[in-house]
Amino acid sequence: MKLIWLIVAVLFGIGELLTPSLTLIWFSIGAVILIFLSGFINSIIMQIFLFAIISISLLTIATRKMVKKDENHKYNTNLQAIISKRGYVKKEILPNKTGIVVLDSEEWTAISFYNEVIEQDASVEVVKIEGVKLVVKYATNE
Template sequence: MSIFWIIAIVAMLVLELSTTALVSIWFVGGAIAALILALLHFPIAFQAAAFFFVSAALLITCRGWLEKHFHPVNEPDALGRLKNAVGTVTTEIEPVKGGRVLVNGQDWKAISANNQPIAQGDLVRIREIRGVKLVVSMIDQPPKLP
C-alpha cells in the first residue's frame, strides 16, 4: 500500500503544480498521513480514514489563510481606477461629436455628461465609462488670468 500512497502524493503534486487554484494540495497532506500509517503496517481502513480526515482538516483550516496570503490582489477595473479622477481636455468636447481628455497619462475619447461644450485646457472629472468613452463633467475652475 505504501507504493499506492507514494504514487498518489506524486500525482496530486503534479496536479497542483499544473493549476493555480489550490485544488489538490490538501490531498497531498492526507496521502502523506496515510503513507506513514502504511509504513507502520496499519490496516487499509485506518489509512483511508487518515487520508480523508487529514485532507478535510487541511482544507478547512488552511484554505482561507493560503488564499489570503498567496492569491494576487485583484486590480480595480478601468472604471474603478478612473472614477472621479481629474483629466485635462486636449481636444474641445462638443455636444454631439465629443472630444479628447488626458487622464493619468492616457488619451481618451470623451463626451460631456450634460451635453455642453467643454473647452480645451479645462479640467474635467470622470463620471463613468461607456464602452471606450469617458463621460466627464467640468470642474469649477478659478478665472484665468489675462
C-alpha cells in the same frame, strides 16, 4: 505502508504542479499525515478512510477561506483605474456632443457628465466610462 503513502503524496504533489488550482495539494498533505498515522493504524481501510476525511476536510476549509477572502477583493482593471483621474480638454465638449480629453498623454473621446459645455484646456475629472467614451466633469480644486 509508509512508502505507499509517500508515493501517493508525491503523485498528488506532481498533479498539483500540473494544474492551475490549489486542489490536489490537500490530498498530498493528507497522504503525508497518513505516513505518520500508518505507524499507529494497521487497518488499510481505516487509513484510506482517514486519508479521505483529512484531505476533503483540508480542501473544504481552504476553499472556504479563499472564497471568503476573495469576496471582499476589488479587482482593478485598466478601465477602472481611469475613473477619478484628471486630464484636460483638447477639443471642446458641447451638450450632446463629444469632445477630446487628454489623459496621461492619451487622447480619449469624452462627453460631459452634466451635459454642459466644457471649454478647451479646462481641467476635467473622469466620472465613469460609457462604451469607449469617458464621461467627465469639471475638476474640483482639492
